[in-house]
Structures are given as C-alpha cells and as structure tokens.
Amino acid sequence: MPLSLVTWNVNSIRARHDRVLAFLDRHQPDIVCLQETKVEDDAFPMESITGAGYHAVIHGQRTYNGVAILSREPAENVHCGLPGDPEDEQARLIAADIAGMRVIDIYVPNGKSVADEEKYPYKLAWLERLQAFLKEEIARGLPLALCGDYNIAPTDEDAAYPERWAASVLCHEKVRTAFQGMLGLGLHDAVRHHLDAPGPLTWWDYRRLAFPKGDGLRIDHILVTEDALKRSVDAAVDRDERKGKQPSDHAPVFVYFDR
C-alpha cells in the first residue's frame, strides 16, 4: 500500500466529528491535514482521534480557523503559527516531520473581497510571509508537502464556471501570482501532476445550490518538493464526501506516495 496524504477543510471538527471518524475508518489514510477545526485545543476531540489509531498535533482557536495534522506515525519537530507578524494570532499553520516528510498544513485567509481594505491585504501579506517561511522549511532538506485550503484557484481551469468567479478573491491576479511564486520556490502541484484539467473541484459553496449545480472550484492543494513529486504515484478527490447529510463544503484531496 502506498503512503496516503490527505488535506481536508472540515469546517468544524466538532460538527464533522462522526464524518471524520468514518472517513478515517473508510480510507485508513496515513497523514491527514485538517483545516477550520474551529475549536480551542482543550476542546479538541483528542480521545476520538487516538481511539481511531491516530496521533494528532493541533493548533486551534475559538470560533474561527484552527489546523490539525493526524497521522499513523508520531509527529516530530512541531511548529505552530506563521512567523513574521507578532500581532497575528490567527491559527492557520502547523508543521511537523512525519514518516520522513516535512508536512505543512495551511489555512490561507479567504480575503472576503478584492475591494476589502483589511481582509484582502491581510491575505496577500499572509501569502508573502508564507513564502519566506517556506524558503526556510525547504532548506531543511526533507521531502516537503504543503497541504491545505489555499483559497486560491490557480487558473481558470480550476473553476467550473470561471466567469462567475473572475472577480473573486479566489481567482484574482494577485493570489494567482502568489501561487506561481510558491511554484517558483521549487514546489510542484502534485494533484495536477497526476490529474488532468479541468478540475478536480474541491470546494462548493453551501449557498446558491452550488454543489448540485456543479459550481465548484479547486482551491485545496498539495504542493510538494521535487523529491516528493518523484515518489508520488497518484492523486484523487473524494467528491462523495461532499454529498449526504451535514457535509463540509470541501472535499478531501489525496496524494499517494511510494514508501
């Protein structure tokens, strides 16, 4: 069996508790990066996760944001938070060494709208700080995977209806430039490497009947260094996880690696 690495924005670990456990049981993934856990660390359902046979490292906060990495093997050298702004207390990044790989789990700020004078500049500045952090992390030399909800659809082929989203913070030129900048650091889009465009879609808004209408975007990504790309053998999106009762608005994204 290949090693499986997953990223999934669950939109509240407590609201998605049963779905997460069913997901772990069904797929038996090796490493799972979660975003939008929306819970302080004291209230994270740690017993459920360990009961399912997983270690967890967590970086949460009340109400918003929050990230966690679940793994079969224990995590080492855990790092919480994106450096570069001492005033920034939003819990959007956690990193750890797992199974010989550096795994970085990110929840990039949404940015609200391009015209927003606070949230969109925060998103762009956050992406700048991320690039600086990535340079240091890549320099450590381990195979590296940057997994998460990037809130960026890198090209028009990453939206089912690109014209509807052209003016959005998910498709705007400046965030697409930031995505290209990460590729410029030596990272590769592992999902795109294995799966042809258009898609695969990973997020459908709860509103406007977006899922039944097929109005989704590819905003959840796994970027990897070249050594990890060479070890990767396939990728997938579990679109079925968006169906049924009380789904997250995001589907889990998988990349598989030779061990």
Add this chain to the structure above:
DNA sequence: ATGGTAGACGCTCTA
C-alpha cells in the same frame, strides 16, 4: 429572482 447555507456564538461574524 439580485436571493440562498452552515457553523460558532450570542443576538453577528465569517466563509
């Protein structure tokens, strides 16, 4: 027709 849903929290914000 210019809306709509979901989650956490508290009567509103974020996505």
